[in-house]
Amino acid sequence: MNLYLSGLFWVVGVMVLTAVLAVVLRKARHREGRVANNEVAGQVFTVVGGVNVVIAAFVLISLFDAMDKAQDTTYDEANALVAVQWASDSLAEPARSKVQELTTSYATIVSQQEWPAMKSGRPVGDSGWQLLSNLQNEVEHARTTTERQENARVDAAQQVWNVYQARQVRLNSSGSGVSSVVWFAIAVGSLMSVALMFMFGGPGVYSYAIIVSMLSGAIGLLLFAIYQLQNPFGGGASVGPDAFVSALSRLSRGG
Secondary structure, eight states, X not given: OOHHHHXXXXXXXXXXXXXXXXXXXXXXXXXXXXXXXXXXXXXXXXXXXXXXXXXXXXXXXXXXXXXXXXXXXXXXXXXXXXXXXXXXXXXXXXXXXXXXXXXXXXXXXIIIIIHHHHHHTOOOOSHHHHHHHHHXXXXXXXOOOSHHHHHHHHHHHHHHHHHHHHHHHHHHHHTTOOOHHHHHHXXXXXXXXXXXXXXXXXXXXXXXXXXXXXXXXXXXXHHHHHHHHSSTTSTTTOOOTHHHHHHHXXXXXXX
């Protein structure tokens, strides 16, 4: 289902559910005492709702930052991989051809095998690590006979290390998400905020139901956004393998 349609169904469903519940509870309760609750309930709602919004907003901002960082990291990793091949152009055979083969294989593995796994939250396996280890060994043991070749080998080794660092950050990002403790705090805070609205009195039944549904809809929208952004490589964020697709194009042309 389309992301926006699923979000719309989620928010509207929460709004309808709380609106119906508000009407049922309002008609089931006596009118006496409801307005008297407003002052106390309002004070409690300010604290509970404020704390819940602060926590949810902090989580959402952190997820936005993580998504941007994950996207930047993929380009850092892919660019460093291309730089390895650039540096290896000055190496002697067979090291040059072997490095070019390994860089292309690594970009292919990442874009075609690891990305679907990250998107679904599954482990990526050891194939990428093995290729990177082979690439590092090939660069480290490449024979050099001139100062230019030695400088190229050192530069390639540094770029392999940059690939390793960016790869580790990328894999850490794919498995971070939102901890169960944070989800528990947001979920309980949201339920408490909506429940406190049922303690208020004053407006008519249907206007009261609209007010409660608007609050619950806003909270539901916030929870939906957090859920969609908790994995930067899946859901609504969906950072794609564009960097490695572009890198493959450059690698196939020799950089």
